[in-house]
Amino acid sequence: MRRPALIIAALWVSPSLWAAGSVEVIEPWAAVTSAQQAEVYLTLRNYGAEQDRLVGASSPLASSVKLLTTVQLGAVRSVQPLKSIGIPAGGQQVLAPGHTHIVMGLKRALQAGDVLPVILQFEKAGQRQVQADVRR
Template identity: 40%
Template sequence: MQFKTTQPLGRTIHAGFAAAGAAALILSIGACSSQSQPEGAASENASSELVITAPWSRETAKGQDAGGAFMTIANEGSGADRLTGGSTPVAGDVQIHTVDMTDGVMRMRQLSDGLEIPAGDTVTLKPGSFHIMLMGLKRPLERGETVPLTLTFEKAGPVEVELIVEPVGSQGPDGAGGVDE
């Protein structure tokens, strides 16, 4: 599954969604500026063109109040963007986190400024690294279901994805490292 959004900085917002297979859905939102750009304003002409692939999560146990979300975000545009948060109907808060080692102890911490997605680069959100935390879960995430998640980007704005809920212990949507049935 692939989700795509293109956003020329300072001009127009386009958000698109493309699913694997024959079906495709394209959403466009336009917000045009009436101000003209000065000549040579290269940064104003830069754009973020985000391609989000393989969004997934792990099933959670009853009473568990947090879950993780993972995916790959490629910025094929000429301008950097930043993942700043999001929302989902299944959790009270969506936060961007990283994991680091301090004195031999692995610690998770929130990235209060979000996560930069550099122009021409790809950032992978995965267990043990950068990831999204779904805080204050309202119900358990169940294996096999899809969960709506709206990601918020500094430049591209909101982008909707569907998380595929994988088994506990899964390392990705292909089931690598997961518990087989």
């Protein structure tokens, strides 16, 4: 009878799935784009009956944080700041390269294999800290 308890414990501490209220943060990871900057990507899944919003993020390793989205206007791509990122009720929002993402100005350089602690602030689900695996 110990096997189900072990499986439940393994799921509880899985680094690829973090719960925040009715919002799950799935597979957070960071790409180091320079010695001073990292972009954070993840999937936000909302199990609630109402829309929630990611309203901010921070990290003890970041001097600045921005929520951004990439917009294509004809042949020109530009990056624009966002005040928040909506997560529809019963749906999800994917933060991915070339689309919506979080940019962090770093206090120190990170290497592939490091972990970037990220604190996400949701309008309804509150605050949640996740560990983003750093990749190059």
